[in-house]
Amino acid sequence: MNEHNYVAILAGGIGSRFWPKSRTPFPKQFLDILNTGKTLIQSTFDRYAAFIPKENIFIITVAEYVDIVKKQLPEADIKNILAEPSRKNTAPCIAYISFKLMQNDPEASLIVAPSDHLVLDNAEFERVAIQALGFAAHMRAFVTLGIKPTYPNTGYGYIQHETLAVADNIFKVKTFTEKPNTELAKAFIASGDFLWNAGIFIWKVKQVLHAFEEYQPEMYELFAAELPHYNTPEEQAALERIYPLCTNISIDYAIMERANNVYVIPSSFGWSDLGTWNSAYDNLEKDYLGNAVAGENVMIIDATKCMVSATNHKLLVLQGLDDFIVVDTKDVLLICKKDKEQQIKDYVAEVRRNIGDQYL
Numbered sequence: 001m002n003e004h005n006y007v008a009i010l011a012g013g014i015g016s017r018f019w020p021k022s023r024t025p026f027p028k029q030f031l032d033i034l035n036t037g038k039t040l041i042q043s044t045f046d047r048y049a050a051f052i053p054k055e056n057i058f059i060i061t062v063a064e065y066v067d068i069v070k071k072q073l074p075e076a077d078i079k080n081i082l083a084e085p086s087r088k089n090t091a092p093c094i095a096y097i098s099f100k101l102m103q104n105d106p107e108a109s110l111i112v113a114p115s116d117h118l119v120l121d122n123a124e125f126e127r128v129a130i131q132a133l134g135f136a137a138h139m140r141a142f143v144t145l146g147i148k149p150t151y152p153n154t155g156y157g158y159i160q161h162e163t164l165a166v167a168d169n170i171f172k173v174k175t176f177t178e179k180p181n182t183e184l185a186k187a188f189i190a191s192g193d194f195l196w197n198a199g200i201f202i203w204k205v206k207q208v209l210h211a212f213e214e215y216q217p218e219m220y221e222l223f224a225a226e227l228p229h230y231n232t233p234e235e236q237a238a239l240e241r242i243y244p245l246c247t248n249i250s251i252d253y254a255i256m257e258r259a260n261n262v263y264v265i266p267s268s269f270g271w272s273d274l275g276t277w278n279s280a281y282d283n284l285e286k287d288y289l290g291n292a293v294a295g296e297n298v299m300i301i302d303a304t305k306c307m308v309s310a311t312n313h314k315l316l317v318l319q320g321l322d323d324f325i326v327v328d329t330k331d332v333l334l335i336c337k338k339d340k341e342q343q344i345k346d347y348v349a350e351v352r353r354n355i356g357d358q359y360l
Contacts (some may be wrong), residue, residue, distance in 0.1 A: 011115035020332035029116040091254035120270025148193025152185035277285035281307035
């Protein structure tokens, strides 16, 4: 293992599209969505621990989740569980971990990774990640992992790349596109030079700090002004001063879409962002009628192609539904057509407006 390689696992999100299973006090990264015996963040930690020293794995979350992280990842170094004062998207937390690492290890290379994604082929993932680390280190490049698309998904961002490789299966990025409509997604697939954006980034820490200085100078100055306090007992107080002044912006907008040294590796390692109930459906075993069931006490009668998630504390009998999402928790029951899943966030907003936050 290379002692200069690090991982920052981002674990502060709310996961509202997995409501009502995912709630603000206990979101989806801490759930075993697919009944594998491990939560998503546990699987993510284990994936990186196979080729990154455990003492180099950082988990960035918010204060309310720190105790959950400690409980679910007892093997993680406690000092590597970092709490942001507030949610300000991905750019501020990446600036934070980059300044922190640079102080201790100027040769650090960093993988930035979501905590709640699914990877089925860990060996292939490790191979691609190590290739990305090597390329980023030698070429002073920013590397992202793009997933070879299998259908025109409108829930993912897309990466367009040049047609000629600059190295073995590594291509210069031309454009990033946010979630497209169906027709545009179909055109992307047909073109052959678009990939799904997995949200996994690899670079040398000193290079990304140079990029922050160039493209986000105000944010850079905020973090640079507190340089003496990183890796000291004053670090959290410094963050409390920085974060209220930080722009809420993703690393994609802040850096990746502006930089001219961004490359992508087209990858196939059984990836899903597990962002929606339909993505859970795609990755669960189905019965002979095409139903995917997560729960031990569910009886299905004449129902087809449904995604069912239920507690084991009561019997759920499902009859006559076709292509529905059914999620039963101790205090909320969601019944929703599968083709309306992108609107679950809207339903959550309606619940907040009409009832309040008690079910969120």
